[in-house]
Amino acid sequence: MSVFTYTVRATSGRARTGVFTTPHGEVATPTFMPVGTQAAVRAVTPEQVRRSGAQVVLANTYHLALRPGEGLIEKLGGLHDFMRWDGPILTDSGGFQVFSLPGVEIRDRGVRFKNELDGSVVELTPERSIEIQNALGADVIMAFDECTPYPADEKLAGTGVRRTLQWLERCMSAHGRPHDQALFGIVQGSTYLHLREACARSLVELDLPGYAIGGVSVGEGHEEMCRITEHTAPLLPDDRPRYLMGVGLPEDLLAAVGYGIDLFDCVIPTRYARSASVFTARGRIRLTHRRYRRDGYPIDPSCDCEACSGGFSRAYLHHLFNANEVLSAVLATVHNLRFYQRLMERARAAITAGSYVEFQRRFLEEYGRGR
Amino acid sequence: MSVFTYTVRATSGRARTGVFTTPHGEVATPTFMPVGTQAAVRAVTPEQVRRSGAQVVLANTYHLALRPGEGLIEKLGGLHDFMRWDGPILTDSGGFQVFSLPGVEIRDRGVRFKNELDGSVVELTPERSIEIQNALGADVIMAFDECTPYPADEKLAGTGVRRTLQWLERCMSAHGRPHDQALFGIVQGSTYLHLREACARSLVELDLPGYAIGGVSVGEGHEEMCRITEHTAPLLPDDRPRYLMGVGLPEDLLAAVGYGIDLFDCVIPTRYARSASVFTARGRIRLTHRRYRRDGYPIDPSCDCEACSGGFSRAYLHHLFNANEVLSAVLATVHNLRFYQRLMERARAAITAGSYVEFQRRFLEEYGRGR
Numbered sequence: 001m002s003v004f005t006y007t008v009r010a011t012s013g014r015a016r017t018g019v020f021t022t023p024h025g026e027v028a029t030p031t032f033m034p035v036g037t038q039a040a041v042r043a044v045t046p047e048q049v050r051r052s053g054a055q056v057v058l059a060n061t062y063h064l065a066l067r068p069g070e071g072l073i074e075k076l077g078g079l080h081d082f083m084r085w086d087g088p089i090l091t092d093s094g095g096f097q098v099f100s101l102p103g104v105e106i107r108d109r110g111v112r113f114k115n116e117l118d119g120s121v122v123e124l125t126p127e128r129s130i131e132i133q134n135a136l137g138a139d140v141i142m143a144f145d146e147c148t149p150y151p152a153d154e155k156l157a158g159t160g161v162r163r164t165l166q167w168l169e170r171c172m173s174a175h176g177r178p179h180d181q182a183l184f185g186i187v188q189g190s191t192y193l194h195l196r197e198a199c200a201r202s203l204v205e206l207d208l209p210g211y212a213i214g215g216v217s218v219g220e221g222h223e224e225m226c227r228i229t230e231h232t233a234p235l236l237p238d239d240r241p242r243y244l245m246g247v248g249l250p251e252d253l254l255a256a257v258g259y260g261i262d263l264f265d266c267v268i269p270t271r272y273a274r275s276a277s278v279f280t281a282r283g284r285i286r287l288t289h290r291r292y293r294r295d296g297y298p299i300d301p302s303c304d305c306e307a308c309s310g311g312f313s314r315a316y317l318h319h320l321f322n323a324n325e326v327l328s329a330v331l332a333t334v335h336n337l338r339f340y341q342r343l344m345e346r347a348r349a350a351i352t353a354g355s356y357v358e359f360q361r362r363f364l365e366e367y368g369r370g371r
Numbered sequence: 372m373s374v375f376t377y378t379v380r381a382t383s384g385r386a387r388t389g390v391f392t393t394p395h396g397e398v399a400t401p402t403f404m405p406v407g408t409q410a411a412v413r414a415v416t417p418e419q420v421r422r423s424g425a426q427v428v429l430a431n432t433y434h435l436a437l438r439p440g441e442g443l444i445e446k447l448g449g450l451h452d453f454m455r456w457d458g459p460i461l462t463d464s465g466g467f468q469v470f471s472l473p474g475v476e477i478r479d480r481g482v483r484f485k486n487e488l489d490g491s492v493v494e495l496t497p498e499r500s501i502e503i504q505n506a507l508g509a510d511v512i513m514a515f516d517e518c519t520p521y522p523a524d525e526k527l528a529g530t531g532v533r534r535t536l537q538w539l540e541r542c543m544s545a546h547g548r549p550h551d552q553a554l555f556g557i558v559q560g561s562t563y564l565h566l567r568e569a570c571a572r573s574l575v576e577l578d579l580p581g582y583a584i585g586g587v588s589v590g591e592g593h594e595e596m597c598r599i600t601e602h603t604a605p606l607l608p609d610d611r612p613r614y615l616m617g618v619g620l621p622e623d624l625l626a627a628v629g630y631g632i633d634l635f636d637c638v639i640p641t642r643y644a645r646s647a648s649v650f651t652a653r654g655r656i657r658l659t660h661r662r663y664r665r666d667g668y669p670i671d672p673s674c675d676c677e678a679c680s681g682g683f684s685r686a687y688l689h690h691l692f693n694a695n696e697v698l699s700a701v702l703a704t705v706h707n708l709r710f711y712q713r714l715m716e717r718a719r720a721a722i723t724a725g726s727y728v729e730f731q732r733r734f735l736e737e738y739g740r741g742r
Contacts, residue, residue: 039690043697045677068664068690076667076686084682293439296447306416311455315447319410319439326414326697 004182004209006241006262012356014234014260017348020210020241022088022139023180024080027055029241029262030347032253032340033090034270038063039073039083042270043329044337046084051306052334053341056139057085058265061132062094062124066117070135078137090140090265093129093171096214096246099147106146108163126170130183134176140210143171145186150218157190160215161199164188168203182209184243190215191224193231200235210241217246217266226255233260250279250343250367254360257347269340273332276321279339282369287332292318305338307331375553375580377612377633383727385605385631388719391581391612393459393510394551395451398426400612400633401718403624403711404461406641409434410444410454413641414700415708417455422677423705424712427510428456429636432503433465433495437488441506449508460509461636464500464542467585467617470518477517479534497541501554505547511581514542516557521589528561531586532570535559543577553580555614561586562595564602571606581612581634588617588637597626604631621650621714621738625731628718640711644703647692650710653740658703663689676709678702 006029008018020027033056034041034049041049041057049057059079064070073082079089098104098111105112110125129144144167148160168185175183185203189195203211213232216225229244233256236242243263244256253264269279276287280300285292287299295314299307307317312331320328343363350359377400379389391398404427405412405420412420412428420428430450435441444453450460469475469482476483481496500515515538519531539556546554556574560566574582584603587596600615604627607613614634615627624635640650647658651671656663658670666685670678678688683702691699714734721730 038694038696039687040694040696040698043701045681045698045701047677047681063694067694068686072665072686075665076684081682082684082687084687294443294446306418310416310418311452313447313453315439315443316410316453316455323409323411323434323438325409325411326700327411327416329697330414330416330701 002209003180006210006239008238010352010354012351012354013258015257015347015351015356016260016262017351018262020262022182024086024088024139025055027088028348030253030257030344031055031263032344033058033263033265034337034340035060035265035267036083036085037267038067039079041333041337043274043326043333048306048330048334049085049337050087052337053345054087054337056088056090056263058090058092059083059136059138060094060097061091061129061136062097064091064136065094065132066115066122070132074135074137080137088140089138091133091136091138091142092245093142093144094124094132095129095144096147098124099149108166110144126167127174130171130174130176134181137177138181140182140184141175142212143168143183143185145188145214147218148188148190148215150190150215150220152190154192154195157188157192157195160188160190161195164199165202168206172206184208184210184212186212186214186245187232187236188215191220191228193228196228196232197235200232204235204237208240210243211236212243212245213261214245216244217248222252222255225252226259229256229261230259250340251364253340253343254347254363257351258356258360269336270333273336274329276317276328276332278332278335281366283367287314287317287328288321299332299335300339303335303338303342305335307335373580374551377581377610379609381723381725383722383725384629386629386718386722386727387631387633388722389633391633393553395457395459395510396426398459399719401624401628401715402426402634403715404429404634404636405708405711406431406636406638407454407456408638409438410450412704412708414645414697414704419677419701419705420456420708421458423708424716425458425708427459427461427634429461429463430454430507430509431465431468432462432500432507433468435462435507436465436503437486437493441503445506445508451508459511461511462504462507462509462513463616464513464515465495465503466500466515467518469495470520479537481515497538498545501542501545501547505552508548509552511553511555512546513583514539514554514556516559516585518589519559519561519586521561521586521591523561525563525566528559528563528566531559531561532566535570536573539574539577555579555581555583557583557585557616558603558607559586562591562599564599567599567603568606571603575606575608579611581614582607583614583616584632585616587615588619593620593623593626596623597630600627600632601630621711622735624711624714625718625734628722629727629731640707641704644707645700647688647699647703649703649706652737654738658685658688658699659692670703670706671710674706674709674713676706678706
């Protein structure tokens with residue numbers, strides 16, 4: 001039996017909470033995975049990530065292959081040891097980053113691009129992506145797919161689906177560690193629901209340990225993302241985790257959980273934190289705004305993160321951001337990561353209680369009130 | 372009786388270990404005070420500073436008066452509350468920073484300079500420095516002195532001593548919180564031992580709660596610093612803490628402890644950390660050097676800091692520095708701060724054991740071996 005199992009524990013409408021088992025431990029879903037692009041969640045220690053309640057972190061194949069190189073990481077014991085994260089890790093395929101590079105060449109064989117660090121020409125193929133991900137050793141690895149840009153005409157979207165499916169088979173053939181690394185397939189098809197459907201059905205036939213919905217968070221907006229996810233999620237098997245890639249804002253996550261999504265990743269909480277944008281129960285605020293100059297309250301009085309429970313005031317954070325102190329990024333990141341984890345914890349509890357829609361409504365009502 | 376007492380517990384040669392009591396707790400000496408220029412020790416949380424073993428932190432009057440302003444900090448409950456450090460704090464007088472500004476005007480009345488943040492002309496006088504420091508509310512505040520540059524002729528050094536003594540009297544008159552803020556006087560006199568001696572004797576007559584040796588770490592070098600400290604420290608009363616300002620490297624600290632110094636501050640451990648320079652039992656190393664690219668060992672295998680005991684390898688830190696990840700500064704700072712505190716812990720233990728010189732010799736022998 002595979003080490004990778006997914007068991008639904010409770011449902012509320014189409015929202016579900018469950019347990020995903022991996023070689024590095026169990027993951028309660030729905031969950032949010034902080035992004036550690038270069039084998040580090042920006043501005044925080046693994047201990048701070050752990051204390052935020054995060055169960056899984058994501059790292060980027062593209063960045064790590066270029067620097068420091070997957071061979072070095074493998075030699076040093078793999079990505080878990082290297083970045084000192086003993087929980088589950090997911091690596092992306094590198095495709096998403098590569099497709100957005102200037103001058104990238106996409107062929108059936110794979111993708112060629114210029115290494116941004118030294119200018120050399122690099123090729124990324126399904127085989128090479130899996131080779132890198134096998135060396136890194138994450139618990140979940142992602143198929144090398146063609147992420148269709150937005151907007152795309154139907155022909156381009158169709159090509160994306162065809163390549164994604166062909167490349168997936170090559171990924172599966174190349175995959176050297178199926179016993180301890182789960183290879184997830186990715187549903188593409190842009191905004192064309194019939195393409196999404198065809199792609200999903202083909203993927204499901206391959207009986208993969210998990211499925212992702214890709215080609216979202218590429219500029220299509222909340223409504224389109226919802227439409228795609230609502231339509232696609234139910235096409236995926238109940239007993240496998242469903243991962244919505246690169247999403248998103250709190251309202252996006254809650255909508256997607258309502259459609260039956262289990263896993264999320266996004267740079268928003270960490271990236272926003274570094275530009276002083278922090279999430280509160282009453283919406284997002286920008287700590288550099290002068291209204292917080294003398295504000296003695298914590299970022300969010302209802303939050304239990306190290307920054308809020310530690311008594312750091314908005315005025316202090318305002319000062320730290322103005323003074324360009326590294327601690328500003330640290331504390332804001334600690335807060336935002338905890339905000340996202342609390343959101344998922346509360347979603348799980350609401351699903352277990354059978355009242356997910358009510359929770360979502362109340363959360364959004366208060367969240368919108370601060371605006 | 373004053374809340375500020377200093378009691379020697381043991382001596383070894385002229386080195387001494389003791390306890391300095393403050394409104395925010397006891398301080399075991401000799402101790403090193405990390406610098407939190409802008410009310411934050413750069414790149415680390417107060418919790419990380421605490422875990423390093425630091426007992427006192429230093430903050431800069433000049434920087435905090437300009438931004439965010441001492442009035443704001445006072446309104447928010449004082450510096451301890453503002454920066455969430457519940458242990459003792461020491462503030463400098465602002466003089467040291469101001470004297471190094473371009474176009475500064477020094478008169479008997481005080482010092483005029485351009486505010487680097489908005490270009491306005493600001494005046495710092497003994498009265499104003501104490502007013503700011505009273506508002507900030509640190510446990511130890513420093514007299515506004517004239518820090519003689521190096522090198523200086525005897526006349527300039529003499530003027531510095533005269534001003535320092537005159538300004539000290541004005542500081543004492545202006546001091547509004549002698550019951551809970553200890554005002555330390557500062558010995559100036561540059562490299563002229565007879566001036567140092569005259570200055571020290573005048574200060575001691577004022578029966579202050581503590582004394583500092585200033586005008587060092589201004590380019591005079593290890594030998595001169597030693598000569599000044601060795602001569603000056605014994606002129607200060609045994610039952611008051613002695614603070615050597617702005618010093619220094621591990622070898623400087625150990626020499627000064629040997630002359631009877633109790634308190635140190637310096638930006639070296641934090642500043643060096645941010646440029647990848649870290650201290651080990653076998654000397655200082657630079658983590659960006661390519662020899663550490665594949666090095667699986669922690670920074671210092673004998674260290675118990677969060678970075679070393681947490682298993683972060685030199686190779687990982689090398690990668691983080693190359694990738695410009697904030698975590699590089701965090702982990703290197705955590706390590707360097709702990710290195711300095713362990714150095715002081717071991718110095719205290721050696722003094723208690725009556726074997727300080729032997730400890731110093733052995734430490735420097737191993738420390739020099741890595742070079």
